[in-house]
Amino acid sequence: MVFYERLLEAQRQLQKTQEALYLTLSLENKGQYEAAFEQAFQFAEASEKLTLLARALPAHTGHPKAKEMIETLVEQSIPVTMGFAPEGWFALRFPALLPRKERGNVDYIRAFLYPAVRRFAQNNPPIQFGNCVLVFRHIYDRERPERLFRDHDNIEVNVVVDILAAYLLRDDAPMQCAHYYCSAAGDADGTEVFIVPRADFGRFMAAVNPGEIEAEKGDPKAS
Numbered sequence: 001m002v003f004y005e006r007l008l009e010a011q012r013q014l015q016k017t018q019e020a021l022y023l024t025l026s027l028e029n030k031g032q033y034e035a036a037f038e039q040a041f042q043f044a045e046a047s048e049k050l051t052l053l054a055r056a057l058p059a060h061t062g063h064p065k066a067k068e069m070i071e072t073l074v075e076q077s078i079p080v081t082m083g084f085a086p087e088g089w090f091a092l093r094f095p096a097l098l099p100r101k102e103r104g105n106v107d108y109i110r111a112f113l114y115p116a117v118r119r120f121a122q123n124n125p126p127i128q129f130g131n132c133v134l135v136f137r138h139i140y141d142r143e144r145p146e147r148l149f150r151d152h153d154n155i156e157v158n159v160v161v162d163i164l165a166a167y168l169l170r171d172d173a174p175m176q177c178a179h180y181y182c183s184a185a186g187d188a189d190g191t192e193v194f195i196v197p198r199a200d201f202g203r204f205m206a207a208v209n210p211g212e213i214e215a216e217k218g219d220p221k222a223s
């Protein structure tokens with residue numbers, strides 16, 4: 001019964017997604033490119049919700065390996081890279097923007113990020129950063145008008161903080177973990193997150209382009 005109900009829910013969301021796509025195409029065909037560009041993000045949001053429903057469907061069948069198989073599929077579909085720079089900074093990158101506060105769906109981010117960080121922690125020596133700075137770098141496709149860049153205080157970062165705190169942070173309390181936000185244009189939308197020991201933050205900021213710091217496995221130098 002639950003599986004059937006979720007199928008119907010997915011069907012309704014599919015219809016909403018199709019409608020958003022048709023409207024985007026219609027606006028583009030009419031030469032209303034700016035409106036089409038903005039409508040495309042409505043289509044993207046609807047698509048993410050549909051994806052979440054689709055990922056959950058196999059589990060509702062009761063198959064014992066459904067969760068494991070979905071996690072493998074997500075890992076193959078959404079590449080998440082992470083590791084330690086030679087300086088000891090932890091770097092995390094994934095090809096998606098974080099959602100807006102209140103209206104965005106953090107489950108989409110959690111679904112692929114949590115398993116990736118968990119596997120990284122299991123396959124590497126234990127490390128817990130303390131007295132550090134979390135750097136969030138929001139990368140926007142350079143084709144996107146700058147007015148559509150999101151204000152930093154309107155971006156949901158807690159889902160990432162909670163996941164990192166579970167495996168890589170000694171404590172995410174304000175006196176132990178500061179936050180720094182910045183944005184940049186790039187070849188495609190994406191998010192970069194760095195964990196930088198507080199004592200190294202000035203050196204980190206002095207880097208020519210923090211987005212080019214390679215995430216390489218090595219011995220971290222967390223404080």
